[in-house]
Amino acid sequence: xxxxxxxxxxxxxxxxxxxxxxxxxxxxxxxxxxxxxxxxxxxxxxxxxxxxxxxxxxxxxxxxxxxxxxxxxxxxxxxxxxxxxxxxxxxxxxxxxxxxxxxxxxxxxxxxxxxxxxxxxxxxxxxxxxxxxxxxxxxxxxxxxxxxxxxxxxxxxxxxxxxxxxxxxxxxxxxxxxxxxxxxxxxxxxxxxxxxxxxxxxxxxxxxxxxxxxxxxxxxxxxxxxxxxxxxxxxxxxxxxxxxxxxxxxxxxxxxxxxxxxxxxxxxxxxxxxxxxxxxxxxxxxxxxxxxxxxxxxxxxxxxxxxxxxxxxxxxxxxxxxxxxxxxxxxxxxxxxxxxxxxxxx
Ligand code: WQD
Numbered sequence: 384x385x386x387x388x389x390x391x392x393x394x395x396x397x398x399x400x401x402x403x404x405x406x407x408x409x410x411x412x413x414x415x416x417x418x419x420x421x422x423x424x425x426x427x428x429x430x431x432x433x434x435x436x437x438x439x440x441x442x443x444x445x446x447x448x449x450x451x452x453x454x455x456x457x458x459x460x461x462x463x464x465x466x467x468x469x470x471x472x473x474x475x476x477x478x479x480x481x482x483x484x485x486x487x488x489x490x491x492x493x494x495x496x497x498x499x500x501x502x503x504x505x506x507x508x509x510x511x512x513x514x515x516x517x518x519x520x521x522x523x524x525x526x527x528x529x530x531x532x533x534x535x536x537x538x539x540x541x542x543x544x545x546x547x548x549x550x551x552x553x554x555x556x557x558x559x560x561x562x563x564x565x566x567x568x569x570x571x572x573x574x575x576x577x578x579x580x581x582x583x584x585x586x587x588x589x590x591x592x593x594x595x596x597x598x599x600x601x602x603x604x605x606x607x608x609x610x611x612x613x614x615x616x617x618x619x620x621x622x623x624x625x626x627x628x629x630x631x632x633x634x635x636x637x638x639x640x641x642x643x644x645x646x647x648x649x650x651x652x653x654x655x656x657x658x659x660x661x662x663x664x665x666x667x668x669x670x671x672x673x674x675x676x677x678x679x680x681x682x683x684x685x686x687x688x689x690x691x692x693x694x695x696x697x698x699x700x701x702x703x704x705x706x707x708x709x710x711x712x713x714x715x716x717x718x719x720x721x722x723x724x725x726x727x728x729x
Pocket of ligand 1: 615
């Protein structure tokens with residue numbers, strides 16, 4: 384029997400790339416998504432890449448009755464990869480309750496269904512934002528977790544705590560929490576990629592949209608940080624590499640190799656880049672000149688953070704493989720292909 388997994392938020396940016404990697408690894412994939420921040424056409428992209436259309440249900444994880452039906456229909460799900468959540472940092476400051484409600488209710492419903500339907504394995508989508516500005520770099524999993532500045536970030540911290548309390552109260556349930564650094568780029572086929580609704584908040588889609596002429600210019604938020612060129616440093620991880628980490632995590636859970644019920648792993652490249660380095664890499668590898676301007680700092684931004692990935696390298700047997708050069712290029716190829724496609728359909 385094929386190994387069957389459920390991916391919540393599977394038509395989203397990271398979810399869709401992860402679905403592809405699970406299909407490539409021979410899993411049967413069931414996707415649920417409420418399509419609040421993604422498009423149903425993503426399923427066609429997944430099918431073009433893999434020749435397989437995943438089973439899909441338009442389900443909102445905050446609605447327990449809807450969610451239960453999926454588990455009743457599919458009694459052989461072995462693991463859940465839980466992405467479905469709101470993720471806009473700024474919006475979460477404006478509407479904190481929306482974020483706490485959605486992200487925490489969704490998680491609790493997933494955990495309750497795991498308990499009811501005896502699904503023992505969970506991979507949770509966490510974030511390096513819970514480290515804040517670490518004192519020591521690169522940041523290891525032992526680094527203290529702080530209360531993040533944004534309600535979005537705080538839902539990730541609280542979610543990890545909820546999961547641990549659940550695991551401590553039960554027998555046999557396990558979770559791997561993957562703390563992502565900054566996911567960027569797109570599938571090399573350019574069939575799936577990042578598709579923010581409205582004005583992007585994150586650097587990479589802002590770059591590609593500016594390059595395409597959708598945005599007038601990129602604002603670089605501050606050049607007076609204590610870094611080599613004054614702009615903040617992040618660990619930009621290719622989304623396909625990131626997706627592969629989820630397969631490694633589920634494989635580990637299913638082989639029952641986990642040492643603790645709850646394991647956390649940093650998922651990054653182990654290398655930091657400044658904003659200006661990302662811009663330079665983009666210009667150099669795409670041949671497109673980017674219009675940008677240095678402006679004030681963005682409130683809430685930390686100065687520098689990059690991952691120590693040795694735990695994931697050693698225990699998950701996973702390592703980021705793709706360079707910044709090919710990653711920024713993949714983001715550009717996706718932006719162009721997507722815009723051409725949507726132009727053609729107007
Ligand atoms: C990266 C760098 C900005 C936009 C956030 C969340 C994190 C995760 C990913 C996900 C920073 C600079 C950006 C722009 C800029 N969440 N920048 N001009 O803030 O590191 O992380 O997204 O779902 O939890 O906190 O990522 O891409 O927004 O910024 O200069 O228009 O680019 O200042 O230094 P961030 P980002």
